[in-house]
Amino acid sequence: MQIVNNSIFKCLFIAILTLIVGESAFAQAPTIAGTQSDESTRAAAKIMVVPYNKQDEDIRTVLDDNPHIRTAVSKVKEAFDQRGWSTVDFVANLRAAQANAAFTSDRQANFKSDLLTTSGADFYVQVDVQITTSDSGTSTVLNVTAFETHTGASFSNKTGTSKFASSDYEKLISKAFDQIQEEFLNTLMVKTDEIREIGRATMVEFNLDENTTIDFDSEIAGGEYLNEIIEDWIATNAYKGRANLTGILENKMVFDEVRIPLYDQETNRPYNLNRFATEIIKYLRSKGIQASRNIHGQKLYITIKA
Numbered sequence: 001m002q003i004v005n006n007s008i009f010k011c012l013f014i015a016i017l018t019l020i021v022g023e024s025a026f027a028q029a030p031t032i033a034g035t036q037s038d039e040s041t042r043a044a045a046k047i048m049v050v051p052y053n054k055q056d057e058d059i060r061t062v063l064d065d066n067p068h069i070r071t072a073v074s075k076v077k078e079a080f081d082q083r084g085w086s087t088v089d090f091v092a093n094l095r096a097a098q099a100n101a102a103f104t105s106d107r108q109a110n111f112k113s114d115l116l117t118t119s120g121a122d123f124y125v126q127v128d129v130q131i132t133t134s135d136s137g138t139s140t141v142l143n144v145t146a147f148e149t150h151t152g153a154s155f156s157n158k159t160g161t162s163k164f165a166s167s168d169y170e171k172l173i174s175k176a177f178d179q180i181q182e183e184f185l186n187t188l189m190v191k192t193d194e195i196r197e198i199g200r201a202t203m204v205e206f207n208l209d210e211n212t213t214i215d216f217d218s219e220i221a222g223g224e225y226l227n228e229i230i231e232d233w234i235a236t237n238a239y240k241g242r243a244n245l246t247g248i249l250e251n252k253m254v255f256d257e258v259r260i261p262l263y264d265q266e267t268n269r270p271y272n273l274n275r276f277a278t279e280i281i282k283y284l285r286s287k288g289i290q291a292s293r294n295i296h297g298q299k300l301y302i303t304i305k306a
Helices: 002-025 067-082 090-099 108-118 169-198 226-237 273-286
Strands: 046-051 086-088 123-134 137-148 154-164 200-208 243-248 252-260 291-296 299-304
Touching: 046 067, 046 090, 046 108, 067 086, 067 123, 067 169, 090 108, 123 169, 137 169, 154 169, 200 273, 226 243, 226 252, 226 273, 273 291, 273 299
Parallel strands: 046 086, 046 123, 200 299
Antiparallel strands: 123 137, 137 154, 200 252, 243 252, 291 299
């Protein structure tokens, strides 16, 4: 009887051990050190101040055509600089874009969007100013609106006004901005603190190469499906697990929001989307899947080839 009991015990032990080993074969996707969220040091979000342009106005010439807008952009950027914010210079980025062959074709409709997404700015602040003169004096209306670059969400909007019997437009613009500066910057500070806390928003899209022989429902090594290993890896390595899968189509899998840290959580060096893409490609190759990347601003496109 004792021998039978020992045999049963051994069989149960082997069965449990087999189950544990089997489950380990389907372990969660590996975590990359750069996005682990146990470090407190983070970088400040980057801001770019840009002029408002109407639908029929070319962003490339709006500063030259309107000196008041140029003054207003300069004043707002100066306020950020004085507070120690990390700013991206609009004029410098504009000149670089104009020198880039990719921007030189007639792309007025997309030029501003392309300029913003390739600038590296987490937020952009759009500045508009209207000045009217009458017998009673000169009126100035200054409007500033902050947007998150990737999502386009508006985070802070304020309007300041000033009216004096003066033609010193620089002083008029400064007076209008003084009315709203503190409240505007404080509101935006809350939003940039949020980015430091939950990470930078990016979009990640997986596409199937037209010549690939697999799809998102293909079973790969270990018995998992391609869509499963992608979703698991993104969920594991998005900063603090913040990721949203929009959907899976026949030839693409889209995450409309994946958060990545501003700083590498292991080295405290700046972290960017290219490094995140490299880790994705390494992981896919470890599963026998070849892939390439294409990065446009805060948007990452992964093409699965085989």
